[in-house]
Amino acid sequence: MSYTEVVKSSTNAFQALPNTDLLLQSAELAEVVATFGNNAVKIAIREELESFRSEIADNNRLVIDQVLKEDFFGVICENLVKRLTSADKNTLVPVINLSGTVIHTNLGRARLPESAVAAMSLVASAPSNLEYDLETGKRGDRDSHLEKLLCEITGAEAATIVNNNAAAVLLVLNTLAPKREVIISRGELVEIGGAFRIPDVMIGANCILKEVGTTNRTHLRDYESAINSNTSVLMKVHTSNYEIKGYTSSTTESELSDLAHQSNLHFVSDLGSGTLIDIAKYGLPKELTVFETLKEGADIVTFSGDKLLGGPQAGLIVGKKSLIKEIKRNPLKRALRVDKITIAALAEVLKLYTDPDRLVDRLPLLRNLVRPLNEIQMIAEKLFPIFVEALTDIAEVSIEPCKSQIGSGALPLDLLESCALVLKPFAEKGETDAKLQNLARKFRGLSTPVIGRLHDGKLIFDLRCLENESELVDLLNSNTWS
Numbered sequence: 001m002s003y004t005e006v007v008k009s010s011t012n013a014f015q016a017l018p019n020t021d022l023l024l025q026s027a028e029l030a031e032v033v034a035t036f037g038n039n040a041v042k043i044a045i046r047e048e049l050e051s052f053r054s055e056i057a058d059n060n061r062l063v064i065d066q067v068l069k070e071d072f073f074g075v076i077c078e079n080l081v082k083r084l085t086s087a088d089k090n091t092l093v094p095v096i097n098l099s100g101t102v103i104h105t106n107l108g109r110a111r112l113p114e115s116a117v118a119a120m121s122l123v124a125s126a127p128s129n130l131e132y133d134l135e136t137g138k139r140g141d142r143d144s145h146l147e148k149l150l151c152e153i154t155g156a157e158a159a160t161i162v163n164n165n166a167a168a169v170l171l172v173l174n175t176l177a178p179k180r181e182v183i184i185s186r187g188e189l190v191e192i193g194g195a196f197r198i199p200d201v202m203i204g205a206n207c208i209l210k211e212v213g214t215t216n217r218t219h220l221r222d223y224e225s226a227i228n229s230n231t232s233v234l235m236k237v238h239t240s241n242y243e244i245k246g247y248t249s250s251t252t253e254s255e256l257s258d259l260a261h262q263s264n265l266h267f268v269s270d271l272g273s274g275t276l277i278d279i280a281k282y283g284l285p286k287e288l289t290v291f292e293t294l295k296e297g298a299d300i301v302t303f304s305g306d307k308l309l310g311g312p313q314a315g316l317i318v319g320k321k322s323l324i325k326e327i328k329r330n331p332l333k334r335a336l337r338v339d340k341i342t343i344a345a346l347a348e349v350l351k352l353y354t355d356p357d358r359l360v361d362r363l364p365l366l367r368n369l370v371r372p373l374n375e376i377q378m379i380a381e382k383l384f385p386i387f388v389e390a391l392t393d394i395a396e397v398s399i400e401p402c403k404s405q406i407g408s409g410a411l412p413l414d415l416l417e418s419c420a421l422v423l424k425p426f427a428e429k430g431e432t433d434a435k436l437q438n439l440a441r442k443f444r445g446l447s448t449p450v451i452g453r454l455h456d457g458k459l460i461f462d463l464r465c466l467e468n469e470s471e472l473v474d475l476l477n478s479n480t481w482s
Ligand SMILES: *Cc1c(COP(=O)(O)O)cnc(C)c1O
Pocket: 164, 165, 166, 167, 169, 190, 192, 196, 237, 238, 239, 240, 241, 270, 271, 272, 273, 303, 304, 305, 306, 314, 315, 408, 409
């Protein structure tokens, strides 16, 4: 019986619903069956029919009339195609970061260079010698693919890599100071976004936190007088996301390392962002590099792979050979180790650092950070008329100077001069905020979501990190804004 005949002979809407097999074998659904498989389509059909049945049971007149019409078969097929294709969409998608925060943790931090992406793809699609020594044919060490490069760049004796810097700190402390005291300044008991808080990390690592000094001033003698027979580590933590200003005093790396070594203790420095090169030469604020920190006498230095380094998410641990050896033997290392795809990407990014002269051209993060203001302004001027045209009657568009943040707790007080397209929705009094939220939501709803910053009743698009202008133009023109 054809579906038209089914509908004609039906006395009620329940009877008129097509059955599963009829749908599954229909020409209308042949393509989705080929794409998603019989099983997935069957499940979708069952869900779709169930929702119609419950509407009919609720006596929803609109639905009942719809079901009893002869074109209903086409309608339900269309619904099914939509249901299947939207369920197939990934929730993790690329976005355009115009938030003004260059290293944005919620937006995935650093964008990787092409060479790193290619290397990731290669090891992802084939077996590799991840832990296999091609020379001897015996078991190898996954860190070996990175250790030499890291030592060359930082001057360290040895290195190991874990999942992120939080894991690096945890692993180092758990290895060097289980049930023993770690001395740290009260000015450095930081919380880094979410759950990484130094006092909690100490507990997690099974260490005893011994805080010394005060919030604004900690002297060498404070550390000195806190040392006892159960002390194992003197630690310095980079106050990444805040700065203490005014009447302050802290102890330098070299003072702390001297004290540690005189007392037979380890000096550990968590640099957080961890720069491998002197970024001051690009006009960025001076940060102690990993190389310099080791030179000042740190036994172990930990830092992130995806903050100022501009690589994939990883935690890097560099320092004394004997200590790295101990750290690698900790069973926690196995639980925190990185996968082959991260190793492939990190190796490529580290390779770029061996040629610092070309780093700005090759490392997207650095390129974004040092992008000249006049280049950003030029993009703003090019996009301005296109925004004005697309958003006629929707928002007033203007070009305004703004300041970008480096982000991810890197140098929180140092802002970079930038330029933005600023959107101010036309709105009656009292509905300004609703209109603004709505506009921001529309930009987030584009096929590639565009993320701006809301401030002072305006939607601000900082253009510093925009690399693909034509993509943004296409998105803008393909949407209906009214
Ligand atoms: C960011 C940061 C961390 C955590 O690093 P992740 O790579 O995000 O895990 C730890 N310590 C400091 C000082 C940091 O700035």
